[in-house]
Amino acid sequence: MINTNLSHFDEVRDTQMIYRQLLDCMARPGKINSVLQYIQKIDADLPCSPRVFMMAATLLDREVTFHLLSQKKEDAVRFIEWRMRSRQGEMNQADYLFIDLRVDPVEIDEMMDVIRVGTLQNPDQSATLILCVDDLSDQADLPLALRLRGPGIQEKKELSIAGMDPEWFRKRRQINEEYPIGCDFILISATGKMAALPRTTLVESEGL
Amino acid sequence: MGYVAVTGGQAAIETANSLTQWYRLKDSDRSLKVEDIEHQMRQLINRVMGEGGLYAPEYAAIAVKQAEGDPAEAAFLLRAYRSTLARNYYSETIKPEKMRVIRRISSSFKDIPGGQILGPTYDYTHRLLNFDLRDEDHRDALNQILDRLSIDPKHKSEKLTFQKVTDLLRAQGLVGNPDPQEQEPFDMTRQKLTFPASRSARLQALSRGETGAMTALAYSSLRGYGAVHPTIGELRVGYAEVAIAYPYDEKESLYIGEMMLTEVETINSFTLNDDGAITFRLGYGLVFGQNETKAIAMAILEQSLETKGKSPTQDEEFVLLHIDSVEANGFVSHLKLPHYITFQSKLDVLRQSQKISVEKKKNETRDFKGQEV
Amino acid sequence: MDFQLLQTYNYAFLDEGSKREIRRAALKAVAIPGYQVPFASRELPIGRGWGTGGLQLTLSLIGDGDCLKVIDQGHDDSVNAVSIKKLVQTCTRITTTTDSEQATIIQTRHRIPEVPLRKDQILVLQVPEPEPLRRVEPREKETKRLHAEMDYSSIWLRLYEDIVRWGKITIGPDYPAMANHRYIFNPSPIPRFDLPKLNRAAGLYLFGAGREKKIYAIPPYTDVTPLAFEDYPFETEHFEGCACRLCGSRDTFLDEIYDERTGEKVYQCSDTGNCRKRQEGRHSDE
Numbered sequence: 001m002i003n004t005n006l007s008h009f010d011e012v013r014d015t016q017m018i019y020r021q022l023l024d025c026m027a028r029p030g031k032i033n034s035v036l037q038y039i040q041k042i043d044a045d046l047p048c049s050p051r052v053f054m055m056a057a058t059l060l061d062r063e064v065t066f067h068l069l070s071q072k073k074e075d076a077v078r079f080i081e082w083r084m085r086s087r088q089g090e091m092n093q094a095d096y097l098f099i100d101l102r103v104d105p106v107e108i109d110e111m112m113d114v115i116r117v118g119t120l121q122n123p124d125q126s127a128t129l130i131l132c133v134d135d136l137s138d139q140a141d142l143p144l145a146l147r148l149r150g151p152g153i154q155e156k157k158e159l160s161i162a163g164m165d166p167e168w169f170r171k172r173r174q175i176n177e178e179y180p181i182g183c184d185f186i187l188i189s190a191t192g193k194m195a196a197l198p199r200t201t202l203v204e205s206e207g208l
Numbered sequence: 209m210g211y212v213a214v215t216g217g218q219a220a221i222e223t224a225n226s227l228t229q230w231y232r233l234k235d236s237d238r239s240l241k242v243e244d245i246e247h248q249m250r251q252l253i254n255r256v257m258g259e260g261g262l263y264a265p266e267y268a269a270i271a272v273k274q275a276e277g278d279p280a281e282a283a284f285l286l287r288a289y290r291s292t293l294a295r296n297y298y299s300e301t302i303k304p305e306k307m308r309v310i311r312r313i314s315s316s317f318k319d320i321p322g323g324q325i326l327g328p329t330y331d332y333t334h335r336l337l338n339f340d341l342r343d344e345d346h347r348d349a350l351n352q353i354l355d356r357l358s359i360d361p362k363h364k365s366e367k368l369t370f371q372k373v374t375d376l377l378r379a380q381g382l383v384g385n386p387d388p389q390e391q392e393p394f395d396m397t398r399q400k401l402t403f404p405a406s407r408s409a410r411l412q413a414l415s416r417g418e419t420g421a422m423t424a425l426a427y428s429s430l431r432g433y434g435a436v437h438p439t440i441g442e443l444r445v446g447y448a449e450v451a452i453a454y455p456y457d458e459k460e461s462l463y464i465g466e467m468m469l470t471e472v473e474t475i476n477s478f479t480l481n482d483d484g485a486i487t488f489r490l491g492y493g494l495v496f497g498q499n500e501t502k503a504i505a506m507a508i509l510e511q512s513l514e515t516k517g518k519s520p521t522q523d524e525e526f527v528l529l530h531i532d533s534v535e536a537n538g539f540v541s542h543l544k545l546p547h548y549i550t551f552q553s554k555l556d557v558l559r560q561s562q563k564i565s566v567e568k569k570k571n572e573t574r575d576f577k578g579q580e581v
Numbered sequence: 582m583d584f585q586l587l588q589t590y591n592y593a594f595l596d597e598g599s600k601r602e603i604r605r606a607a608l609k610a611v612a613i614p615g616y617q618v619p620f621a622s623r624e625l626p627i628g629r630g631w632g633t634g635g636l637q638l639t640l641s642l643i644g645d646g647d648c649l650k651v652i653d654q655g656h657d658d659s660v661n662a663v664s665i666k667k668l669v670q671t672c673t674r675i676t677t678t679t680d681s682e683q684a685t686i687i688q689t690r691h692r693i694p695e696v697p698l699r700k701d702q703i704l705v706l707q708v709p710e711p712e713p714l715r716r717v718e719p720r721e722k723e724t725k726r727l728h729a730e731m732d733y734s735s736i737w738l739r740l741y742e743d744i745v746r747w748g749k750i751t752i753g754p755d756y757p758a759m760a761n762h763r764y765i766f767n768p769s770p771i772p773r774f775d776l777p778k779l780n781r782a783a784g785l786y787l788f789g790a791g792r793e794k795k796i797y798a799i800p801p802y803t804d805v806t807p808l809a810f811e812d813y814p815f816e817t818e819h820f821e822g823c824a825c826r827l828c829g830s831r832d833t834f835l836d837e838i839y840d841e842r843t844g845e846k847v848y849q850c851s852d853t854g855n856c857r858k859r860q861e862g863r864h865s866d867e
Binding site for chain 1: 601606609614644785800
Binding site: 218568 | 599621623629633771816834851
């Protein structure tokens with residue numbers, strides 16, 4: 001199969017550490033945690049990007065489906081399917097969507113209109129989006145500056161993002177209006193800055 | 209501190225563990241051989257594997273030895289071990305109609321193609337305690353049996369496979385069950401059971417259920433708390449082959465072994481189907497090993513769940529959530545854990561309520577007296 | 582046995598697929614505060630109903646660098662707490678403590694430690710019955726619908742009937758509360774004394790029900806409101822005029838006990854770790 005050297009990445013211990021960072025992000029929306037040390041253990045020339053690989057290793061196995069948008073998509077999908085024994089599903093079926101590509105607002109709308117958002121009885125049967133962004137900051141110094149409120153946030157929280165279309169947040173607001181129905185966002189930069197926005201987080205921004 | 213009922217922590221636990229081991233061994237002069245348990249306690253092994261949800265006769269035997277023969281405890285040991293195993297493959301659909309049969313009977317027909325084969329069963333043995341077993345010599349006993357059966361153990365017998373009895377009924381259009389469909393079954397070990405449960409979920413839950421609990425519930429249905437009183441179309445016991453899709457070429461199969469199964473198909477009272485045809489409904493039971501009562505109980509219960517009514521066995525939550533050996537045993541026995549915080553909290557509520565009640569009575573008396581004046 | 586556990590079994594006992602499933606469910610639970618996320622739930626080497634939900638959460642969380650505290654009834658040395666702690670320790674080699682301030686993860690049954698949880702700490706609660714509406718409706722299919730429709734009239738009616746009959750709400754421990762103004766949840770059988778600790782807390786609370794196969798969460802800074810009426814407000818247990826006979830505390834949850842010799846009723850802290858620290862503090866002050 002695909003020849004890869006992943007001997008540095010420990011799929012038991014490293015995924016446990018990544019999960020703890022992710023759980024902390026999810027419990028404290030907008031808080032930026034670093035997972036750079038784990039990304040650095042992953043070969044840069046894998047068929048998928050190291051951050052996608054890292055998140056896939058943490059979240060995927062044969063019991064869930066994923067959908068990936070990236071460069072060299074076919075190779076990357078086959079690689080993840082083989083490595084994680086997970087299956088790629090249609091966008092409207094996938095449990096986890098990995099967006100490792102710039103998508104324009106029209107595509108964002110199309111995608112957000114079909115993804116799983118759960119039902120009132122089973123709001124957990126909804127998609128989680130893992131969005132690759134350029135950079136994250138806890139001040140308002142990057143192009144898309146957000147103010148966050150909601151569970152997990154003491155009062156208000158600043159989060160600003162580079163490399164993410166505001167359309168994501170417009171559609172997110174629409175979808176999450178019918179709480180508990182909704183979807184959850186995980187944002188991650190190439191340098192391993194990670195933040196999460198569960199469906200409960202209210203996002204305000206000048207641009208929205 | 210005299211008060212804390214359970215303390216001394218680690219030392220107490222270790223002593224308790226040692227004492228269990230002591231009680232397991234103290235009155236005998238040798239340790240039970242695991243292979244003896246595996247091969248001579250067949251019914252217990254079958255039951256433990258079925259309720260433990262893990263087909264592993266040797267491990268079941270270890271569990272039985274470790275649990276001093278308690279089937280619930282042994283099934284629990286298997287389940288806990290099962291939690292540590294990675295699930296990498298799913299088997300292909302097993303075909304009980306192709307099983308190597310050691311026993312098959314039908315109560316619906318006197319003659320069935322291939323004939324009734326009694327095979328190994330206690331059904332017609334007189335339940336007289338056999339005191340000869342005290343001093344049984346393994347080799348002598350085996351030779352006597354072989355003589356009686358006039359079997360040459362070196363001679364390999366032919367593989368017996370039979371068409372299913374219910375296929376005969378099916379061919380005549382007497383059976384109303386929908387045709388089998390190839391679809392991914394629900395897997396209750398990977399998803400929480402939700403209600404209404406799919407048929408595959410029901411069957412899986414029943415197949416892992418506790419034999420005694422299921423027998424009791426099925427019995428209640430037979431006696432009148434329910435509508436199911438079937439005839440056994442066929443009960444068969446035998447070995448079925450298990451294969452997985454070949455990992456590098458899904459079209460190919462890889463044989464990984466065989467397992468003993470008991471399969472039961474029951475014929476229930478006839479119904480009017482959605483398409484207007486009047487036909488019988490079949491009930492289905494399939495369990496690990498030779499465990500005939502459980503397989504029949506399963507067929508009764510799954511059909512009972514298909515009917516509507518107010519009997520306990522027609523309520524799927526009631527049946528499916530209370531037949532699991534590990535869960536039922538665990539929760540009933542958890543009452544042995546300390547509950548003094550919750551008790552303190554309840555005590556507080558009781559005292560407050562008493563206080564209110566006394567106040568209220570005082571007020572009532574006062575009012576009454578007031579009226580009198 | 583210990584050797585066998587390390588050699589024959591996985592790191593943190595469960596296989597990676599099982600841990601991942603629990604982790605996925607916990608993430609969803611945090612995203613929907615108070616909603617009971619169903620999960621498959623594995624059998625563990627301890628009894629179902631003896632803390633397998635909490636233990637599965639702990640095993641899915643724990644790793645190098647963690648320090649674990651396990652309590653049962655507030656007590657570190659209670660045999661079930663000791664047994665759970667030993668199991669985790671043997672299959673992970675993490676460190677353990679009785680000091681709640683040293684711990685990164687605290688697994689507990691029936692109590693929340695007296696010292697408030699910090700941001701970097703996770704409290705894992707063992708849950709016997711996750712469904713608050715089970716008090717009024719035995720069927721899961723039905724309670725799921727009631728939660729979906731936010732139809733909580735039946736439990737409110739139950740509280741009202743309590744007041745009519747007994748003059749007060751008679752729910753002792755496991756007092757139902759509303760999470761984030763959306764879901765009524767069972768806080769697990771903690772005393773009412775501990776319930777306010779969940780409201781807008783700094784730390785993360787995870788709830789695991791192994792037998793009932795549910796995981797739910799109260800994230801930090803989340804509104805948790807005990808169910809009550811304006812004229813019949815929520816009340817915690819009454820310890821007026823009582824003090825711990827060991828540390829003298831008047832503001833902690835006390836166990837009511839009877840002196841072996843005199844038969845006299847005395848009180849003692851339920852949180853033994855905290856009580857010991859207070860006693861030591863008192864001695865060093867003297």
